[in-house]
Amino acid sequence: MPAVQQRRNKLAKRLHEQIELARAQQTGAHYAPVKFRTVKDADTGARKQIETNKRVKAWWFTADNGKLAVSLRYGTRVLELAKGKYAIEVASERELGNVLELARTAVLNGELDTAI
Secondary structure, eight states, X not given: OOHXXXXXXXHHHHHHHXXXXXXXXXXXXXXXXXXXXXXXXXXXXXEEEEEEEOOOOOOEEEOTTSSEEEOOEETTEEOOOBTTBOOEEEXXXXXXXXXXXXXXXXXXTTTXXXXX
């Protein structure tokens, strides 16, 4: 698989987590995906895998003008969407899921390859 496609898939996966987090926040539910960690048993010394909840931080924040803004992240970097623009302004919390879906389709179509 080409490196560009791997980057697209990684960002699309993270955007899917953000979409699920936004939906859970709107309904008042808790979203915590599961990840596996390898832990060494203190008594036997054997390694085993345990399930833990993955911490997902929200990519949206309240801007200075009082509206929501969504910044897309690739790893620890905030992506520059246009020259000098690092966030997408969202009118309300209800539209947050739709904006994240649009961003996900843009990533999968290759529109943000230069930013990644």
